Amino acid sequence: MIKSRLEKEEKVIAVKDTRVKDVMTSSVVAVRRSADFKEMVTVMRSRRISAFPVIDADDRVIGVVSEADLLVKESTPALPQGITRLTWLLRRQSKADGTTAAEVMSTPAVTIRQDAPVGEAARLMQSRRVKRLPVTDADGRLRGIVSRADLLSVYERPDAEIRDEVVKGVLTGEFGLEELLFDVTVNSGVVTLTGPVATHAVAVSLLAAIRYVEGVVAVRDRLIYPEDG
Numbered sequence: 712m713i714k715s716r717l718e719k720e721e722k723v724i725a726v727k728d729t730r731v732k733d734v735m736t737s738s739v740v741a742v743r744r745s746a747d748f749k750e751m752v753t754v755m756r757s758r759r760i761s762a763f764p765v766i767d768a769d770d771r772v773i774g775v776v777s778e779a780d781l782l783v784k785e786s787t788p789a790l791p792q793g794i795t796r797l798t799w800l801l802r803r804q805s806k807a808d809g810t811t812a813a814e815v816m817s818t819p820a821v822t823i824r825q826d827a828p829v830g831e832a833a834r835l836m837q838s839r840r841v842k843r844l845p846v847t848d849a850d851g852r853l854r855g856i857v858s859r860a861d862l863l864s865v866y867e868r869p870d871a872e873i874r875d876e877v878v879k880g881v882l883t884g885e886f887g888l889e890e891l892l893f894d895v896t897v898n899s900g901v902v903t904l905t906g907p908v909a910t911h912a913v914a915v916s917l918l919a920a921i922r923y924v925e926g927v928v929a930v931r932d933r934l935i936y937p938e939d940g
Contacts (some may be wrong), residue, residue: 728875729925731832732825734864735846741766744773744813751812764820764845764853765812771851773815781815822847825854828860833862843920868926870897877902877927881920886913900928 741764742751754763755778762777822845823832832844836859846855874897882888882895893906902921909915914934922930 729829731827734861735857737855739856745810765816772820772845774818775820776816871895873926903931905933
């Protein structure tokens, strides 16, 4: 018996359960708000990083310092025109004169909770146009950092493991279909599915569920079903 659409959607969400804490880097380069300019430059150059979080006395993330923040002292971009010019100048001058992390950092920091799904982290990186996110616990304390490369690690899942979940977790487990009627191959994360299903609607739901199996790069549809009348 095929489950309702709502039930299938809930199952799909549950399948992708890798959290940020599973892929993040726990060893984080961070500075206190009192770190001076030279200290920040030294940290950035010696550790070969382009940004790091700023934390307070309780290890809560209060901002981020990037190369761009530090380069304000050297850069001289064209001045904006109109009534916003003075406000912009004052804000930029304040950062250019800054000597500590608290004075030059960008705030509020864009962070992600450690228990958030990796998909949420990916969407946040894309929407905010950042390459990495400080990872925090429920109290806002720094627990790690996650990069774009870290998020891509879910695609390193072995093909055999992916196939096992597709067959046992989706085909027979969620949809109650007969395993022997289907041919399932996985090559570099690409799943090819061949076999008969009752309707086009079932095929669409089945393919969608497989697409959300962790590590799946793409799904190739080779299903056979009657035309819906």
